[in-house]
Amino acid sequence: MEFTAAPLEKLIEQFEKMPGIGRKTAQRMAFYVLGLPQEEGLAMAQAITDACVKIKKCTLCCNLTEQTYCPICSHPKRDRSLVCVVENAEDLMAIEKTDEFKGTYHVLHGVISPLEGVGPEDLTVKELLARIEPDNVREVIMATNSDIEGEATAMYLSRLLKPMGVKVSRLAYGLPVGSDLQYADSVTLTRAIEGRKDL
Amino acid sequence: MEFTAAPLEKLIEQFEKMPGIGRKTAQRMAFYVLGLPQEEGLAMAQAITDACVKIKKCTLCCNLTEQTYCPICSHPKRDRSLVCVVENAEDLMAIEKTDEFKGTYHVLHGVISPLEGVGPEDLTVKELLARIEPDNVREVIMATNSDIEGEATAMYLSRLLKPMGVKVSRLAYGLPVGSDLQYADSVTLTRAIEGRKDL
Numbered sequence: 001m002e003f004t005a006a007p008l009e010k011l012i013e014q015f016e017k018m019p020g021i022g023r024k025t026a027q028r029m030a031f032y033v034l035g036l037p038q039e040e041g042l043a044m045a046q047a048i049t050d051a052c053v054k055i056k057k058c059t060l061c062c063n064l065t066e067q068t069y070c071p072i073c074s075h076p077k078r079d080r081s082l083v084c085v086v087e088n089a090e091d092l093m094a095i096e097k098t099d100e101f102k103g104t105y106h107v108l109h110g111v112i113s114p115l116e117g118v119g120p121e122d123l124t125v126k127e128l129l130a131r132i133e134p135d136n137v138r139e140v141i142m143a144t145n146s147d148i149e150g151e152a153t154a155m156y157l158s159r160l161l162k163p164m165g166v167k168v169s170r171l172a173y174g175l176p177v178g179s180d181l182q183y184a185d186s187v188t189l190t191r192a193i194e195g196r197k198d199l
Numbered sequence: 200m201e202f203t204a205a206p207l208e209k210l211i212e213q214f215e216k217m218p219g220i221g222r223k224t225a226q227r228m229a230f231y232v233l234g235l236p237q238e239e240g241l242a243m244a245q246a247i248t249d250a251c252v253k254i255k256k257c258t259l260c261c262n263l264t265e266q267t268y269c270p271i272c273s274h275p276k277r278d279r280s281l282v283c284v285v286e287n288a289e290d291l292m293a294i295e296k297t298d299e300f301k302g303t304y305h306v307l308h309g310v311i312s313p314l315e316g317v318g319p320e321d322l323t324v325k326e327l328l329a330r331i332e333p334d335n336v337r338e339v340i341m342a343t344n345s346d347i348e349g350e351a352t353a354m355y356l357s358r359l360l361k362p363m364g365v366k367v368s369r370l371a372y373g374l375p376v377g378s379d380l381q382y383a384d385s386v387t388l389t390r391a392i393e394g395r396k397d398l
């Protein structure tokens with residue numbers, strides 16, 4: 001578009017690439033940035049630079065952190081012998097928000113997906129296996145998503161872990177708390193019946 | 200949140216400030232940036248820096264540009280004696296997209312709004328009045344929004360411009376093209392009847 005200044009157009013394009021951001025939102029965001037006092041705009045640029053440069057993977061659990069070990073792995077009260085395997089750092093944040101889990105995590109940074117050419121070697125499987133012995137891991141909880149890729153990844157990892165004498169568990173499936181039974185989908189309902197518990 | 204790396208949290212906060220972006224979207228955007236190859240992430244930071252540093256107001260029409268004069272003002276075929284007054288650069292883009300208007304623009308960068316403490320001196324009114332004589336402006340089209348502030352601003356400007364011998368016009372109000380009459384609001388319908396044209 002000839003009538004837009006080149007740096008503005010470039011900024012809109014950059015924002016537009018992000019997930020969930022369409023042309024209109026990207027445009028609104030770009031104009032917001034332009035409307036900021038210059039130092040605030042530059043602070044945003046700096047925040048992106050910092051995030052790109054400073055954040056790396058935790059040596060132990062591969063969570064995103066600026067230190068060698070992430071705050072969870074380096075926390076003295078977290079149980080290192082209990083490991084929760086998640087697909088990405090966002091899933092970790094979701095579990096961490098419950099404030100219930102006192103073990104540590106392992107972030108795979110993806111799932112096995114032959115269709116997208118992602119194999120176990122692209123994930124942090126090696127790092128997971130390497131922690132089992134030194135940390136005396138007794139149980140690994142598979143918290144991958146319940147889609148095909150997530151299930152396959154959980155299955156794959158459990159086959160590697162079980163021979164090492166590790167208990168492998170999976171998050172429970174069932175009705176979401178507060179949901180109405182009549183609106184539950186049949187797969188979830190089937191799982192809820194299968195996984196019923198004694199009262 | 201203790202479990203998030205500080206630069207990541209900072210980035211999420213920066214994104215969250217933008218219009219139309221909630222916590223969840225900001226988080227997704229931040230993780231997207233982290234997932235980018237480092238040079239692409241830095242390119243985004245650079246785009247923001249460039250936009251903040253390089254873009255300024257066009258000397259003539261106050262549109263956002265990197266040059267002294269924006270592409271529209273410096274275009275030899277644009278009619279400088281016909282000026283369309285808009286509230287902001289986004290409105291300019293919307294009109295420019297129609298590819299119909301061959302005059303030039305004047306970007307106010309706001310509207311008169313006593314409630315928010317915005318007076319004519321905060322807008323580019325002075326710059327507008329200064330162009331009238333040198334550019335032999337014959338007509339000014341008010342394309343401010345049809346809310347109270349937009350109407351008041353148009354009225355204010357027209358009172359300044361008319362004594363200078365300039366024709367002042369306003370965008371037509373009526374039914375949007377392709378709309379269904381029964382769903383039109385009564386104000387729009389009233390305006391459409393008032394502004395009816397001979398067939």
